[in-house]
Amino acid sequence: MQTPSKIKKSSRHYLATMTAAVTLSLALLGSATATASSYITFPGAQDLQPISRAQKESWLKRHNDILSKAAKTQHDVLLLGDSITQGWELNRVAWEQQMHGLPTQKVLNAGISSDRIEHILWRVENGLFAVARPKVCVLMAGINNLGLANPETIAGGIAKLIAAIKQRSPTTKILVLGLLPSGQEADHPRRAKIKSVNELLVKVAAASGSEFLDTGSRFLGPDGTLPETVSFDGVHLTRQGYEIWASALKKPLTRLRAIN
Numbered sequence: 058m059q060t061p062s063k064i065k066k067s068s069r070h071y072l073a074t075m076t077a078a079v080t081l082s083l084a085l086l087g088s089a090t091a092t093a094s095s096y097i098t099f100p101g102a103q104d105l106q107p108i109s110r111a112q113k114e115s116w117l118k119r120h121n122d123i124l125s126k127a128a129k130t131q132h133d134v135l136l137l138g139d140s141i142t143q144g145w146e147l148n149r150v151a152w153e154q155q156m157h158g159l160p161t162q163k164v165l166n167a168g169i170s171s172d173r174i175e176h177i178l179w180r181v182e183n184g185l186f187a188v189a190r191p192k193v194c195v196l197m198a199g200i201n202n203l204g205l206a207n208p209e210t211i212a213g214g215i216a217k218l219i220a221a222i223k224q225r226s227p228t229t230k231i232l233v234l235g236l237l238p239s240g241q242e243a244d245h246p247r248r249a250k251i252k253s254v255n256e257l258l259v260k261v262a263a264a265s266g267s268e269f270l271d272t273g274s275r276f277l278g279p280d281g282t283l284p285e286t287v288s289f290d291g292v293h294l295t296r297q298g299y300e301i302w303a304s305a306l307k308k309p310l311t312r313l314r315a316i317n
Contacts, residue, residue, distance in 0.1 A: 097212075097213070097216050097260055097261050097264045097265075098213055098216065099209035099210065099212055099213035099216070099257070100209060100210075100213075101206065101207060101209055101210035101213065102209070102210055102212075102213020102214055102216065102217060103213075104206070104210060105174050105175050105178070105202075105206070105210060105213070105214035105217065106175060106178075107175060107178045107179035107182050107183075108173075108175040108176055108178075108179055109176070109179050109183070110172075110176050110179075116169060119169050120169065120180060123165070123166075123167050123169075123180075123185065124184050124185065124188055126165055127165055127167075127185065127188040127189035128188040130162075130165075131190070132163055132164060132165040132189065132191050133159065133163040133164070133191060133192045133193065133315050134159065134163065134164045134165070134191055134192065134193050134194075134195060134310065134315050135164075135165045135167055135189055135191040135193070135194045135195070135229075136164060136165065136166045136167060136168055136195050137167045137168070137177060137181075137185075137194055137195065137196045137197075137198070138167075138168045138172070138177070138195075138196065138197040138198050139168055139169065139170060139171065139172040139173075139177075139197075139198060139200060139201055140168065140169075140170035140171060140172075140293065141168070141197065141200065141237065141292070141293060141294065142166065142167070142168025142195075142197060143166060143168030143169060143170055144168070144293060144294060144299065145164075145166055145168070145299065146166055148294075148296055148299035148300075149161050150296075151296060151299040151300040151302075151303050152164070152299070152303050154300070154303070155300070155303035155304055155306075155307050156303065156306075156307060156310070159310065159315060165189060165191065167180070167185060167189075171201060172198070172201065173198075173199075173201045173202050173205070174198050174199055174202055174211065174214035174215065174217075174218060175214070177198050177218060178214070178217060178218055178221060181218060181221045181222055181225070182221055186221075186222060186225035186226045186229075187225065189226070190226055190228070190229065191226070191229055192228075192229065192230065192313070192314065192315050193229065193230045193231070193232055193310060193313045193315040194222055194226075194229050194230070194231050194232070195232045195234065195306065195310075196215070196218065196219070196222075196231055196232065196233050196234065197233075197234035197235075197236070197237075198214075198215060198218065199211045199214065199215060199236055199254060200236055200237070200239060200292065202214065203236075203239070203247055203250055203251070203254075208250060208253035208254045208257055209257065211254050211257075212254055212257035212258055212260075212261050215233065215258060215261055216261045216264075216265065219231055219233070219261070219262075219265045219267055220265070223265070230267070230268070230313050231262075231265070231267040231268070232267070232268050232269075232270060232306075232309055232310070232313060233258055233261065233262040233267050233268065233269045233270070234269075234270055234271075234272065235251075235254075235255035235258055235269065235270065235271035235272065235273055236251045236254055236255060236273070237251075237272070237273055237276060237294075238251065238273050238276055238277055238283050238288075239251060239283075239291060239292050240283065240291050241282055241283045241284075241285070241288070241291045242282060243277075243280060243281030243282050245291070251273075255271050255273070259271075268309060268313065270305070270306075270309050272301075272302060272305040272306075275301050275302075275304075275305055276288065276294075276298060276301055276302075287301065
């Protein structure tokens with residue numbers, strides 16, 4: 058039989074243990090709540106659901122080729138986006154000239170032409186980050202959604218993309234890029250919408266613990282126009298455009314320790 062002093066001592070130990078357990082549980086709950094609420098949602102973002110383009114043979118082949126490359130080699134950087142991102146494959150020299158310490162062999166280009174946010178989300182949820190574990194994901198998406206959705210929906214879609222990537226690869230740092238200027242004229246209708254999207258992406262990146270980079274002004278002339286020497290069609294970049302882009306990316310990629 059326990060003496061009163063031993064019972065008292067045992068009770069104190071029990072209470073201390075329970076208090077510590079409750080404190081830990083509350084801390085974990087608080088952490089989970091903070092994590093769950095760290096992704097901004099916007100009205101209309103729920104309309105952007107994952108969509109496959111597998112019915113298009115060239116798209117499916119490209120998707121599978123990306124998965125195959127990811128499975129064979131560990132890449133430090135994953136470039137995720139649409140045709141503008143895919144265009145790096147034709148402009149490797151521009152990358153190599155700027156990214157000393159990060160050769161193209163350590164970079165996985167996961168851009169697919171004509172992809173909208175929904176298509177990229179499908180790819181993220183269907184194998185891409187099951188095989189890829191990059192140090193940094195450079196994410197630029199939404200230009201192909203401009204004619205279909207408002208800025209809030211586009212920004213909300215990017216937030217969903219970030220959350221999907223983080224869920225599958227928590228250690229990957231995400232560099233969210235603002236949409237590049239579109240339309241050669243300074244007052245082109247797409248410019249105002251892009252500006253609104255990029256302003257929202259600042260908040261999206263901050264809330265998710267990602268980094269945001271707006272490189273748009275680097276591509277424009279003094280009068281705000283987008284020169285043909287930089288973009289041949291008002292959307293896609295020339296070799297000079299990729300040189301400008303590579304120069305803009307070097308510093309943040311170094312800060313994120315993707316470049317040795």
